[in-house]
Amino acid sequence: MKQAIHFPSGQSVLNLGQGTWRLGEDQSQHNQEVDAIRTGIEKGLTLIDTAEMYGEGKSEQLVGEAIKPYNRENLFLISKVYPHNAGEQNIFDACDGTLKRLGVEYLDMYLLHWPGSVPLQETVDCFEDLKRQGKIRNWGVSNFDLEDMQNLLSLRNGENCQTNQVLYHMASRGIEVVLRDYLRENNIPIMAYCPIIGQEPELKDKVYHSPTVKQIADTHRISIIQLLLAFVMQQDNTIAIPKAGSADHVSQNVDVFDIQLSEEELALLDEAFPAPEKRIPLRVQ
Numbered sequence: 001m002k003q004a005i006h007f008p009s010g011q012s013v014l015n016l017g018q019g020t021w022r023l024g025e026d027q028s029q030h031n032q033e034v035d036a037i038r039t040g041i042e043k044g045l046t047l048i049d050t051a052e053m054y055g056e057g058k059s060e061q062l063v064g065e066a067i068k069p070y071n072r073e074n075l076f077l078i079s080k081v082y083p084h085n086a087g088e089q090n091i092f093d094a095c096d097g098t099l100k101r102l103g104v105e106y107l108d109m110y111l112l113h114w115p116g117s118v119p120l121q122e123t124v125d126c127f128e129d130l131k132r133q134g135k136i137r138n139w140g141v142s143n144f145d146l147e148d149m150q151n152l153l154s155l156r157n158g159e160n161c162q163t164n165q166v167l168y169h170m171a172s173r174g175i176e177v178v179l180r181d182y183l184r185e186n187n188i189p190i191m192a193y194c195p196i197i198g199q200e201p202e203l204k205d206k207v208y209h210s211p212t213v214k215q216i217a218d219t220h221r222i223s224i225i226q227l228l229l230a231f232v233m234q235q236d237n238t239i240a241i242p243k244a245g246s247a248d249h250v251s252q253n254v255d256v257f258d259i260q261l262s263e264e265e266l267a268l269l270d271e272a273f274p275a276p277e278k279r280i281p282l283r284v285q
């Protein structure tokens with residue numbers, strides 16, 4: 001289901017973007033991966049998520065090459081800073097490195113990849129400096145659990161946080177207990193990573209063997225991967241960022257814009273893959 005997601009800054013994006021972890025690392029896949037990202041952009045997936053960590057810059061480099069033919073203003077580029085680089089000593093060089101690899105002059109969003117040991121107020125102050133310098137439009141965080149978010153929002157300019165990028169998929173729904181409500185109350189969209197279960201073969205197996213999942217996928221004539229994506233994209237306030245390494249996979253993912261699950265189907269999926277009853281620590285990958 002296609003939805004527009006609005007950030008507190010006023011920027012808006014579609015609820016489906018492109019993840020890029022592990023892209024750019026295998027030279028033999030280079031052309032296919034560039035083609036995958038370009039196919040996504042041409043089909044409307046202008047939000048691209050990368051990080052300095054991914055292949056130690058190789059993902060950013062690949063994205064940089066893929067986006068060359070396009071108007072920068074029509075893209076929504078997100079990268080992430082390592083926690084150990086997220087203080088005044090390193091963040092400005094780290095951001096410059098990211099911009100250089102991407103071949104652009106600014107990021108639409110810069111995220112702290114996970115909570116680290118640099119005082120969070122220092123990171124927020126640096127993000128605000130980068131905004132003033134025009135190197136980033138906005139900033140957010142990733143892998144922040146409830147207490148991390150509460151701490152962040154108590155800081156000077158903490159309310160300028162635009163998103164929390166967290167692990168979320170149909171078979172891992174811990175954020176639905178407390179964290180998601182907290183983000184919603186504070187008007188902060190969720191960016192769901194691993195929306196099609198990433199590299200967790202056991203969980204994938206469980207989903208693939210579920211008769212409920214098979215029946216609903218068959219009804220819509222879609223694959224189980226597409227059903228997983230439809231589930232995440234139908235949540236409110238949520239942007240899914242699957243990684244796809246081929247144009248074919250990207251196109252299948254884009255087709256999910258046209259899928260709408262009924263209330264009854266969502267209830268059946270709730271029964272088959274319920275959210276936990278009590279709060280559990282945030283899962284990370």
Ligand SMILES: NC(=O)c1ccc[n+]([C@@H]2O[C@H](COP(=O)([O-])OP(=O)(O)OC[C@H]3O[C@@H](n4cnc5c(N)ncnc54)[C@H](OP(=O)(O)O)[C@@H]3O)[C@@H](O)[C@H]2O)c1
Nearest residue numbers: 019020021142193194195196197198242243244245249252
């Ligand atoms: N903030 C964080 O800490 C964090 C952590 C993990 C991930 N992320 C971000 O979130 C993105 C997504 O997470 P992820 O890459 O771990 O997992 P994911 O998107 O859930 O799964 C990626 C896997 O799904 C496959 N796939 C994609 N489309 C498909 C299709 N239509 N049919 C069949 N298979 C398909 C991909 O294979 P192919 O490559 O063969 O297409 C790849 O093996 C990452 O790329 C990254 O940008 C962020």
